[in-house]
Amino acid sequence: MSEERCPEWESLDKNEWRGIWVFIEILDEGINTASLQLLTPARGLADKLNTELVAVILGDDVKKYLMEPIYYGADKVIYVEDKKLRAYYPDVYGEVLVTLIRKYKPEIFFAAATLRGREMVPYVANTLRTGITADCTDFSADVQNRDLIMIRPPFGATLLAHIRVPNRRPQLATVRPNVFRLPKRDEGRRGEIIEEKVRVPESKIKLISRQEVKVEETPIEKADIIVSGGRGLGSADGFKLLSELANLIGGVVAGSRKAVDAGWISHDRQVGQTGKSIKSMLYFAVGISGAAQHLFGIREAKIVVAINVDPEAPIFENADYGIVGDYRQVIPALIDEIKSRRVTKGSKNQ
Ligand SMILES: Cc1cc2nc3c(=O)[nH]c(=O)nc-3n(C[C@H](O)[C@H](O)[C@H](O)COP(=O)(O)OP(=O)(O)OC[C@H]3O[C@@H](n4cnc5c(N)ncnc54)[C@H](O)[C@@H]3O)c2cc1C
The missing domain is CATH 3.40.50.620 (HUPs)
Incomplete structure (x- = not known):
C-alpha cells in the first residue's frame, strides 16, 4: 500500500x-x-x-x-x-x-x-x-x-x-x-x-443453507491429554495405535505437519506454527523429530513425553520424559502396563 x-x-x-x-x-x-x-x-x-x-x-x-x-x-x-x-x-x-x-x-x-x-x-x-x-x-x-x-x-x-x-x-x-x-x-x-448505538448494516453475504457439523472429538486446543504422531509412524495405521492409547487415558490424537501432509490425520489436528497451539497437561510426541515449527505449538504443554528411535532427536531436549525406542514396541508396552495397573487396582478394591 x-x-x-x-x-x-x-x-x-x-x-x-x-x-x-x-x-x-x-x-x-x-x-x-x-x-x-x-x-x-x-x-x-x-x-x-x-x-x-x-x-x-x-x-x-x-x-x-x-x-x-x-x-x-x-x-x-x-x-x-x-x-x-x-x-x-x-x-x-x-x-x-x-x-x-x-x-x-x-x-x-x-x-x-x-x-x-x-x-x-x-x-x-x-x-x-x-x-x-x-x-x-x-x-x-x-x-x-x-x-x-x-x-x-x-x-x-x-x-x-x-x-x-x-x-x-x-x-x-x-x-x-x-x-x-x-x-x-x-x-x-x-x-x-x-x-454504543451504531447503525448495523445488512450483510452482503446471503446464507443459503446451514448444516450443523457434529464434532466427535475434543478440539486439540482444548484437550488435556494429547497423543501426537509424526512421520516416524510410517503410515496411517500407526495412528490406530495412538488412538488406542489416547482412548485409554482420556486423550485425543494430533499430529505433526508431516503426518498431515501424508494424509494420516486431518489438518485441524495439526500442532505447530501453521497448525494449532495446544496447552494440554500431557503431550506425547511419538515419531516427531522436534522441529522448531512443531515446538512452537507445544510451548504451553505442561508435560511432554517424547518417544523416538533416535536418541539425538531434538525433541528430547524439549521433553520432560524421553523414551528411546520404536513406537511399535513402546506404545503397546505402555498400553499393556496401563491396563494391567487398572486391573490390579480394580481387584484390590473389590
Ligand atoms: C513455514 C513452515 C511452517 C511449518 N509448520 C509446521 C507445523 O505447524 N507443525 C509441524 O509439525 N511442522 C511444521 N513445519 C514442518 C517442520 O519443519 C518439520 O518438517 C516437521 O515438523 C517434521 O515432522 P515430523 O517430526 O513428523 O517428521 P521428521 O522430522 O521426519 O521426524 C520423524 C521422527 O520420527 C522418528 N522415528 C522414525 N521411525 C520411528 C519409530 N519407528 N518409532 C519412533 N520414532 C521414529 C525419527 O527418528 C524422527 O525423529 C513447518 C515448516 C515450515 C517451513
Whole structure:
C-alpha cells in the first residue's frame, strides 16, 4: 500500500489515537477464551503506554458478558447490542468495528486469530487502510513513538520478525489462541461500561443453507491429554495405535505437519506454527523429530513425553520424559502396563 494511495494518512497525529482495544468474541456457548487471553499482553502494554485497556463486545443479548473482561483486566467495555449481530457476518462485524474505531481512535486493536478474527480484522485493516500483523506471538512497545512492536515467527520459527506500523493507526494484530495465558480473574475489579448505538448494516453475504457439523472429538486446543504422531509412524495405521492409547487415558490424537501432509490425520489436528497451539497437561510426541515449527505449538504443554528411535532427536531436549525406542514396541508396552495397573487396582478394591 503506497502513501500516495492513502492521502488520509499523510498527516497522522499520533496524539489523536489513544487506548488499546481487545475484541472479545461471543460465541453461542459464551465468551471465547482465546479473546480473554489477549487481555494478558494488552494489560501490560496499556500500563507501559499509560493508556486505557478497552474490551469491545458485539452481539445480541450480550449484557451478561460485560463484566467478564473487566474481571480479567480491562478498564472499560464498549458494546453494541443488536439483533443483526446475532449471526456473525465478517462484513457486518467489520463495518461496526470500523464505525467504533473512527469514533474513538484507539491506537492498538487486538483480536484472537480465530476463524472470525482472521476474517474480520483484515476487513477492518483494508477499510481503514492501516497495517495488520497476523498470528503474533509477542509484543513490545516503542513508548517514545507509541509504536507497537508486533513479534511473530516468519517462515521458520528460528527467526522472529519485529514488525511495526509507524505511519498508520490503529495498529492491528491477531494473536494465536493459547500463546498467552488467561490473566487472573478478579471479581473485585470495577470498570466503565459504555453502550454504543451504531447503525448495523445488512450483510452482503446471503446464507443459503446451514448444516450443523457434529464434532466427535475434543478440539486439540482444548484437550488435556494429547497423543501426537509424526512421520516416524510410517503410515496411517500407526495412528490406530495412538488412538488406542489416547482412548485409554482420556486423550485425543494430533499430529505433526508431516503426518498431515501424508494424509494420516486431518489438518485441524495439526500442532505447530501453521497448525494449532495446544496447552494440554500431557503431550506425547511419538515419531516427531522436534522441529522448531512443531515446538512452537507445544510451548504451553505442561508435560511432554517424547518417544523416538533416535536418541539425538531434538525433541528430547524439549521433553520432560524421553523414551528411546520404536513406537511399535513402546506404545503397546505402555498400553499393556496401563491396563494391567487398572486391573490390579480394580481387584484390590473389590
Ligand atoms: C513455514 C513452515 C511452517 C511449518 N509448520 C509446521 C507445523 O505447524 N507443525 C509441524 O509439525 N511442522 C511444521 N513445519 C514442518 C517442520 O519443519 C518439520 O518438517 C516437521 O515438523 C517434521 O515432522 P515430523 O517430526 O513428523 O517428521 P521428521 O522430522 O521426519 O521426524 C520423524 C521422527 O520420527 C522418528 N522415528 C522414525 N521411525 C520411528 C519409530 N519407528 N518409532 C519412533 N520414532 C521414529 C525419527 O527418528 C524422527 O525423529 C513447518 C515448516 C515450515 C517451513
